[in-house]
Amino acid sequence: DAGVIQSPRHEVTEMGQEVTLRCKPISGHDYLFWYRQTMMRGLELLIYFNNNVPIDDSGMPEDRFSAKMPNASFSTLKIQPSEPRDSAVYFCASSFAQAIQYFGAGTRLSVL
Amino acid sequence: KQEVTQIPAALSVPEGENLVLNCSFTDSAIYNLQWFRQDPGKGLTSLLLIQSSQREQTSGRLNASLDKSSGRSTLYIAASQPGDSATYLCAVLSGGYNKLIFGAGTRLAVHP
Numbered sequence: 004d005a006g007v008i009q010s011p012r013h014e015v016t017e018m019g020q021e022v023t024l025r026c027k028p029i030s031g032h033d034y035l036f037w038y039r040q041t042m043m044r045g046l047e048l049l050i051y052f053n054n055n056v057p058i059d060d061s062g063m064p065e066d067r068f069s070a071k072m073p074n075a076s077f078s079t080l081k082i083q084p085s086e087p088r089d090s091a092v093y094f095c096a097s098s099f100a101q102a103i104q105y106f107g108a109g110t111r112l113s114v115l
Numbered sequence: 116k117q118e119v120t121q122i123p124a125a126l127s128v129p130e131g132e133n134l135v136l137n138c139s140f141t142d143s144a145i146y147n148l149q150w151f152r153q154d155p156g157k158g159l160t161s162l163l164l165i166q167s168s169q170r171e172q173t174s175g176r177l178n179a180s181l182d183k184s185s186g187r188s189t190l191y192i193a194a195s196q197p198g199d200s201a202t203y204l205c206a207v208l209s210g211g212y213n214k215l216i217f218g219a220g221t222r223l224a225v226h227p
Contacts, residue, residue: 045217
């Protein structure tokens with residue numbers, strides 16, 4: 004398996020624009036997680052899914068953030084409208100049950 | 116609320132030294148504890164996972180211990196090498212949830 008695949012690797016956008024981050028989990032994994040990493044706050048869990056169903060979205064900072072998982076092999080994290088304080092590295096991870104979480108390489112988002 | 120603390124924040128050692136990284140957590144009701152490695156600009160790589168019922172796990176030159184009652188874990192790296200230079204993150208999976216709570220990490224530099 005190629006591991007968790009995220010796209011794009013880098014995204015530069017202007018404030019107010021819509022941003023969509025994409026993730027393909029490892030085949031067979033039933034959990035998918037979205038994290039955000041910043042220098043100030045470290046790694047924070049935004050939302051996670053189990054069998055494509057959102058289980059806990061308490062980490063989603065605002066209504067501007069939304070996440071979907073239409074099927075077992077694809078998830079998106081959308082920010083609309085984006086703001087400069089959303090600049091961070093966004094990671095997607097997947098796992099089988101409560102075992103090791105495997106992380107993607109991340110998307111580095113810069114909102115100007 | 117679970118909080119994870121890692122000490123020291125940064126560490127610089129000469130090649131060949133044995134070293135210990137520390138992790139503490141405030142709520143002992145954890146499902147497991149994981150140690151990750153993060154290289155600059157990259158995602159996280161899982162190093163070791165210790166279930167709550169276990170005391171330690173070993174992989175090559177790495178040994179992680181867990182003392183749940185005192186809320187502590189250590190990562191021991193034997194005979195350090197320049198290739199071990201990275202940030203090491205500790206994370207706990209709290210019981211009843213599937214949320215990994217991360218520490219801020221220890222930035223390790225091993226110089227030749």
